[in-house]
Amino acid sequence: MRQQIMDKEKIASAVKMILEAIGDDPDRQGLLDTPKRVANMYEEVFAGLSKNPAIHCETVFEEQHEEMVLVKDIPFSSMCEHHLVPFIGEAHVAYIPKNGRVIGLSKIARIVDDISKRPQLQERITKSVADLLMEELDPVGVMVVLEAEHMCMSIRGVNKQGAKTVTSAVRGSFHSNSKSRNEVLALINK
Ligand SMILES: Nc1nc2c(ncn2[C@@H]2O[C@H](COP(=O)(O)OP(=O)(O)OP(=O)(O)O)[C@@H](O)[C@H]2O)c(=O)[nH]1
Numbered sequence: 554m555r556q557q558i559m560d561k562e563k564i565a566s567a568v569k570m571i572l573e574a575i576g577d578d579p580d581r582q583g584l585l586d587t588p589k590r591v592a593n594m595y596e597e598v599f600a601g602l603s604k605n606p607a608i609h610c611e612t613v614f615e616e617q618h619e620e621m622v623l624v625k626d627i628p629f630s631s632m633c634e635h636h637l638v639p640f641i642g643e644a645h646v647a648y649i650p651k652n653g654r655v656i657g658l659s660k661i662a663r664i665v666d667d668i669s670k671r672p673q674l675q676e677r678i679t680k681s682v683a684d685l686l687m688e689e690l691d692p693v694g695v696m697v698v699l700e701a702e703h704m705c706m707s708i709r710g711v712n713k714q715g716a717k718t719v720t721s722a723v724r725g726s727f728h729s730n731s732k733s734r735n736e737v738l739a740l741i742n743k
């Protein structure tokens with residue numbers, strides 16, 4: 554796993570250069586602490602770069618539940634890797650455990666967070682969460698649905714405030730069985 558220390562001084566000097574480049578004065582009162590603040594913010598919003606989300610699957614409960622578990626409406630935010638502005642929305646994660654391999658519900662939200670807090674694409678987050686659960690838990694099936702608004706589409710460019718992007722990743726039995734897929738979709742929309 555990549556272990557990297559974030560170089561906050563480098564971020565701060567880059568932000569100072571950006572402020573100069575856009576034609577503002579980085580030495581004016583209101584901007585004096587901005588490079589440092591942005592560096593602190595980047596440390597937070599890109600914290601997932603130094604995280605290994607698989608650790609959240611280390612504690613497995615031996616619970617013979619072979620029906621669906623759905624954690625829905627998990628708020629998440631990420632940074633679009635094309636423009637470095639946020640996209641914000643909700644994740645819904647369903648899986649059907651096998652051989653009693655059940656994890657704590659909060660761990661599902663932690664996995665979403667660790668994978669989101671990096672320069673990302675919505676499709677990659679969706680797929681990464683599904684693949685990680687398949688690899689670590691070997692469940693009967695996994696289905697992940699993300700819906701988000703991308704600031705790069707809202708505040709600039711095409712300027713479509715409120716447009717939502719929905720992505721899904723479907724693995725195992727959810728892939729082969731449209732009835733279980735529809736059950737998840739119905740529960741998400743409840
Ligand atoms: N597939 C995908 N596209 C994304 C995501 N986040 C942002 N984008 C898109 O990335 C694309 C980048 O397009 P480019 O033409 O290289 O950049 P641009 O000139 O800034 O594009 P516009 O946003 O259309 O102004 C845009 O269409 C964004 O909407 C994402 O998570 N998934």
Ligand SMILES: [Zn+2]
Nearest residue numbers: 633635636705
């Ligand atoms: Zn973007």
